[in-house]
Amino acid sequence: MNAISGATIFVVQTLVSFYLAIVLLRFVLQLVKANFYNPLSQFAVKATQPLLxxxxxxxxxxxxxxxxxxxxxxxxxxxxxxxVMMLTYGTILDLPHLLIWALLGVFSLFLKIFWVAMIVMVIVSWIAPGTHNPAAELAYQIAEPILAPFRRMLPNLGGLDISPIFAFLAIQVVQSFFMPKLAEMAQMPDVLWRLI
Incomplete structure (x- = not known):
């Protein structure tokens, strides 16, 4: 791969991945029944509406x-x-493999959305607890379904909520140990693995 195709892949990947994150965020927002009238929810709806x-x-x-x-x-x-496959190898291989790789990529991004939501929620709870900000409200609504099972399992520690630690660990275990194994079983090329 030469420098021009590398730069092209970088630019296209960045722009497409940003839009892909917005599309998947819209799915997540409906999944967690987030506030539809939140300005960030409205942004996701308006950005994805032309294709959806x-x-x-x-x-x-x-x-x-x-x-x-x-x-x-x-x-x-x-x-x-x-x-990326066309620019890197000159072929896209076969459609079934491409579909499996795309599913792995979307699942990885799905986990990253929850990861980022929990990071935002934790930071806001430290820096400005009790504030009402559209991003913080949305992060809480996205993270809560992931945190709730851990809160039920963990003992009450007074005002300290350690459920995000366990949720982060669970997501990291899936991302670091299970996702590489699945990518290896699906024979995903390294150039695509770096995309997700």
């Missing part, structure tokens, strides 16, 4: 899940991976 509106007419919601957002995220991830 026609897709929603074809792909119905299943069991209350926003399947069209999830499908769009998988398609965007697959297209990004196909683009």
């Amino acid at each position: 509106k026609p897709l929603r007419q074809v792909v119905p919601s299943i069991a209350g899940l926003d399947t069209s957002s999830l499908l769009l995220a998988i398609v965007i991830q697959a297209l990004l991976m196909a683009f």
